[in-house]
Structure formats: C-alpha cells, structure tokens
Amino acid sequence: MPDLVTTFEQNALAAAAGVWRCERSPLAVRKAVERAAADARGIVLCDAEFLPPPLLAGLRGLAGVIPRPEDEQLATADVGVSEAFAGVASTGSVCVAMGRPLVAATSLLMPLHIVLLPAERIVERPRDLFDPKCLKGEGLRRNLIFITGPSATADMGPLVLGVHGPHRLHILLLE
C-alpha cells in the first residue's frame, strides 16, 4: 500500500495538477513559488490560516506581488497563491476553505493557482473531511471547495484544460 502522500501525488498528477514536494522553510517556500510563478506580472497572496505565518512571510518580497490588491487588479493578475485546508489522497484534490479575504479570488480568477498543502493535512477520501473527528470537525462548518486539477471542459470537442477557472494548478506539498 503506498502511503497517503504518494497516493495523493499520483492522483493529483492524473488530474492534470502539478505537484512539487517542498521543504517546510520560508526560504524553500519562497524559492518554490518564485520558480512556479516565473515571469508573473501580478501575484496575489492570501494570508495563512493553517500554516505558521512566518513560513509565508518571505513571499511578500517576491517580484510581482501586489500588496493590497484592488478588485480591478484581481481581474488582471496572473497568479494566485493560497493555502489548502486539506488534501484528499484518493482523488488528488486540494480542499480550500473559504472565508478569509482573497481565498475565493486566488483559487479561481488567476490563470495559475499555487496552493500550499501541508502533508499532514492529507486525508484518505473526501468523506473524511465530514467526520467531526477529522481536522477538528472544521470541514463540517466551513465553506469548502474540493479542487481537482485545473478547470477543464470537454464541451468544445477534445478535453481542454483552462476554462473560466485556473488553467494550471500547482500544488506545493510541504513535507
């Protein structure tokens, strides 16, 4: 039996997401985001809720980061960075919890969505997040979105990745 992290990785890749394992240090996170968002003109960050804030502190200094984005800038930015509430191994999904400022926008409006996922928040199946004992039962109370790969359509004939939502989903798996 492969472990949860490996299963997650395989299924996320199968759903056309990109997965990069990343060391849990401010420097490593900064480097990983910098690499993923290379050439970005506008990067929008949202604050940490589940990860320690210092881990993301380095991101503020990246070129292209918009400090306090207006809605107009959200509409034209090209990278959104948010953190995941959880990951789901069996489907390769990241689950994002709504509520904090910019979470909805960064996970939806920009062509590239970079999402930080702590490995210990990976559960086996989607249903686990509806268990009151799992992650303090928060999954039952929050507005949640299971995101499985980039937005996609088969309506125009062949499968096309990238429709209204992000064209690329880039998962930074924090070990």
Added chain:
Amino acid sequence: MADANLRPAPVQGPRALANKSDRGNLLRAIRMALDIESPAVRLNTQTFNSNRYRATALLPDYDGLKDEARRIKEKSIASLPELVQTLKSSIRSRGGHVCVANSAEDACRYILDVCRWRGAKLVVKGKSITSEEIRLNPVLEAEGIEVVESDLAEFILQVADEQPSHIIAPAVHYSRERITELFKRKFQTKVPLDSGEALTKFARDLLREKFLYADVGITGANLLAADTGTLMQVESEGNIRMASFLPPVHIAVAGVEKIIPTRREMVPFLELLAASGTGQNLAAYTSFLSPPLEDPPFALPGKALKPREFHLVLVDNGRMQMREDSVLRETLYCIRCSACLNSCANFQTVGGHAFGGETYSGGIGGAWEAGTGKLENARFSELCTGCSRCVNQCPVRIDIPWLNENLGERLNHAAEASPLGNMLGAASGTAPNDRSSSVSKIFFGNYHYFAKWGSRLAPVSNAIAGTKRGRLAMEHWFGLDRRRTLAPFPKETLVQAARKLEVKEQKSPSAKVVLFAEVFTNYGAVARGLATLKILRALGANVVLSEALPEGRAALSQGMIATAKSQARRAAAELEPYVHGGRDVVVIEPSSLAMFRRDFDHLLDNKILFQILRASSFEPVEYVVKLLAKTGREPRSVFDIGRSPVGRRLFFHAHCQQKTIGSALPTEALLRQVGFDVTTSNVECCGMAGSFGYKKDFYELSMAVGADLFAQAAKKEKDSAPRALIASGTSCTEQLQAGMKRPVMHPVELLAAILKS
C-alpha cells in the same frame, strides 16, 4: 419566382422537434439525429460510459455508497415538506431569502422581481437544467435583461438556439467542427477557431467580461442540506463558482427534490456523482457553500458596491404531485448524473434531441418530462427498449425501464382503442384495459399468440410470411419492418419435439430441472431447446419441460402491464409446484430469464414466490457450470473442443439483460475452459432489443446501434482468421446475422455439438 414545391423541404432543427407529444416529431428527430448529431453523441457518451466503468470500479465501497445514497433519498422525499421548512429557516437565519415556487411561472416571476428590484441589466448563469425546465431566459430577456449562459455547452446552445441534448453535457451533440462553423457564422469572426483551445479561449474572453460586470449570478445546485443551508455544486469549468461569487446577487434555482436532511449526508453523493456522471474521481470543482458568502462582492471601478444577497428558488412544478404518484416518485431520487443516458445504446446513437423532450432526455428523461409537464411529452420514452443496461448504473438504484414501461402504459391507456386492436386484443388474451394500445403494440406484446398460430399453421404461415405481399401487409398492420428476416415457424414446437425423445430413467439424478418452454425457444429456436436437453441429460440431470407459456416479457415491453401481470402470475403458478418439488428452472432466452430474476418483483404480488423463482432460475450455460461444479467434473472431461464444427476462435456477444442479471460471465468462462479462444463484444446492447429493431419506425436506429457491434465483430477478425459468431439472445442473433451476413450459433448449440458421447 421558383415553385415552392421544387425547393427541398427545410431541415427541421432540434428546437422545432423538441416537443414529442406529436409522435411524428419523434420519428423526424430520430432521422435528424442520425443524419447530423450521431457521430458526436456516440463519441462523447461512449467516452463518459467507459470512464464511468473505470471510476466506479475504483470506489472500494461502490455498492455500499449506492445503498447509502438510496436510503438518504428515500428518507428525504418521505419527509420533504418538513425539510423544506427546515431549509427555509436555515437560509433565512443566515440572511438569505427563500421562495418555494409552485409552478415554473411562479419561479420565473420571483427571479424577475429580484432582478428588477436590484436594477439588474446583466445576468450570468451557471449551468442549470432546472432553469431550462422553467424556461427562465425568455422571461428575463422580455424585460430587457441580458442573460448570458456561461457554461460553455449552454453557451453553445444559447448561440445556436437549441435545447439541451444531455442532462449534464447539454451540447454533447456538437462536434468541434460544428462548433467552429456555428461560431464563425454567428460571431462573424476572422479568428481561426479551429481547435478546442481556440474555441474555449474565444468563449472565455467573451464571458470573463460578463462575469466581472454581471449584476446577478444564477446557478443551480446538485444538492441542498436542510440543516445548514449548504449548496453542493459540481462543475468542471469554474463558471458556477464565478456566478456564485462575483456578482452581488446570487440566485440558486433547484428542484425541491434536491433537499436532503444534513450536510453530512452529502458525503456519499460526492464521489458517486462524479464517478457516475463524467466518470471522474471528482470533477474539477465540488463546492459546499452556505450562502450568502462572507467575502465582499467583487466591485470594479464604475460598478456600485452592493451588499451580498442570496435567494434560493425551490421549484415544485409538479414534483410534490410526483411524490404522491407511486411510480413517478422514484424519479425524485434521481441525482441527475446521466449514467442512464451514457449506458444506453439508443441514447449513444441519437442523443437527447431524439431521445428527449424540451428539457430532459434519456432513460430517466421521460419521467421528468411527464412529471414536470405533460404525459404526452414523454412519448420519446418509447426509445427505452427495456434492455436494462442502465439499471445497475444508477447510483440511487432507480429501475428506469420500469418507469418507462409505466409511462408506456399510461400513454397506451390515454389512446383511443381501435376496432382491430379490440379484436386482436380479445383474441390474444390482452387484458381489457390494455386493448387501447396500438395494433402494433398488441401484436408485439402478444407474440406468443401469433407464434402459436404461426407454428400450428406451418408451413402455410411461413409461405405467406415469405411473400412480398405478406410482408407488406405485416408492415402495414403491425409495423413489422419488411427488411427484417423472420425465422420460420417450426412445424414441431420444442414441447412437441421433446415428447418424442427417448429418456433414460436415472436412479439418482445429479439435479432435477424444469426447462421453461418460453415463446422464443418453443416457437422459434427449437434446436436450442433440444441442445439444452441433451447437455443437461448428459450431465445426469432429470429434466422435464413446462407448458409453453408467455411469462409477460413481450407485453411488458409494450407497456401492457396488466397483461404482463396476468401472464407472469400464470407462468409463476405453472412453475411453483416444480420448484417446490425441488426442481431448478432453466430458461434459455435471457429476456425471459430476466423476468424471473428481476421484473417479477414488480409483477407478482406474491413476493415470496418471486424470491424463490429468482433464486432457482438459471441461464442454461450458467446451469451447466453449476452442475459441473456440483458433480466435480472438469469441463474438458465432458466437452471435446476437437469436435467443434466452427473451429476454436469465437466472438461472443452476451444479451443485454443477461449481463444485467450477471449470467453472461459463466458462458465466457466455460467456453475458455473448454479451450476456445474467446473475444467478446463490449457494446451495451445489439440494438434489436427484443421487438424494438423489428419495428418499421425504429429499423434505421436499430441498425445504427448495431453498427458498433458489427464493427467490433469485424475488428476482432482483422488480425487473422475469422471467428464463429456466438450469441445468447434470439433477437441478438437476428441482429448479428443481419449485420454480419453469417450464421450465428447459440452457446448451447455449440456445447451440445462438442459433447463427448
């Protein structure tokens, strides 16, 4: 001026043919779909279908999830009025608004009022089939509000002015090439638009502007949780998220049947819906939102900042009445996944513009159209052949063929009886209230009666049926297509032939069997019956034959349920003493066997007798496998492949209903154990489906469905030598013979031929 008569008749588009209360529309729509839409529908639905098989196989507790989902839906519909109240207070306590709309008009009026009140000029919509049902767009547009469909499939339909052809992929009938042609024509653009990517980018750029400036977003919901006011929304494109999040006002439109008690109970549906629908582990986005959202609404310069507002419009529109209807109530369990559409051979071939009405399509579509509109609109449910391939695919275990058989009955009863129908009905023993069915239905539904007389009058009956004039008459009166070959009626039926056989007395038989003399074998395929007797007796079984009786399959397939019930009762009464005497029932024709295993549950009041018959009835090869195991004999000690009259290479096509009841695999396995090189078809149904393909109105469709099977049979031979064609069903045999122009053998005939003496 050119003579109007010389101009070719205009081809009627899907919209003009959507209303199937006129049967002519059904036939014209089939032709239109075969001519234009079939290739795209086939490719897309068959891709969904194979993906579904893969995805559901990956769910370790697939059957458990189905049971759980079914339980939750049953419970929810039972307590629906209370759930509506709970949901109302949950949403109101969060600051949202709820409207319970009795009719489509009420729902549209409420939405229009909200839009007017908020001064809305631009509305963006996420995909919502329920909004199609209530015909929302024209109502808003008449008030000068711009309505933009943002799901790309719905966008295509809006541009083309067509109704959905599929419940989750509404433009499933459009190939990439046809979309390119449509967009170029409608948008007068010079952009090449010659790839899926280019088309998607074109539509996305156009729609992104609309999202950013929309005043109101309208979406549907896949499920609603009463306790928390949570909406579950499933999508791939992100447009539903946008429509729920970007505009200040979000209106969700949902059928009232979407409510379940708690958010926690959404769990089994989460994986089931994605796996059963598009065949994914999960769609790109599955949202659980309890609106109104906390996030401030999106405000671009020039757009006034307004507070968030949420309205839920719960649509009744006939659903509460469906709840009171013992048959249509099942429809309310539907979670609109589309598995029944994608697993249906007829649907795969014509799609929902033929096999569908104004809004809903496919196997479950007829019941939705009848329940939310008029019964007559469900006339397309005639395209459900009862093949039952959808039955095991439905995540909430709805017996969809049974729904359609009931719609058939209601349509039969709503018709005027004809003198000929009355006469034939009385002669053939059709139940009095089924005699208003069409003459064609009375003929096909009482095939046993005509077969009995055909066989009594053979060879005269065969001579008449063999003449051109005879066939024209049958086509005219019974709708029996003259292009179909008819197997001659035997002078001697199976029951008569079996009486003449010498049977050795067995002191201790390996098993006691009654071979049910169903219509198709008794009057059509006597050789199969004799082969079965020969094998079972060679294996030491004591076999007797039942009286020749219809078990109700033919009548049921024509919606003649009262007739089917009385035939089922009689067949069950005939078999009951045999079964109590310790005999197993062997039934050669799979559609007949499926009656004992499945349909009798609906037809017999005596449920214990149904359970007994279900447990003791077998397909012949299935029974041979059981006997071999019981007597501890190796297949090769009984059968010698060296004697095969058709070589070692086989192409085996199992019957649709045989696959549903799980009795196809034993044949495949035994043939392999005996030493045959077996390849199998993987089509859902051959297209003949009992009497369906014999009907003049459906001949072309039936052959178009069969084309997949013929192509598979031909492909399996491409590599080297030919393969002998083997099929387990009577009508599959006819279909395969018609398509391949070669004889087809039944597995028992092959096995009887290679029996060691």
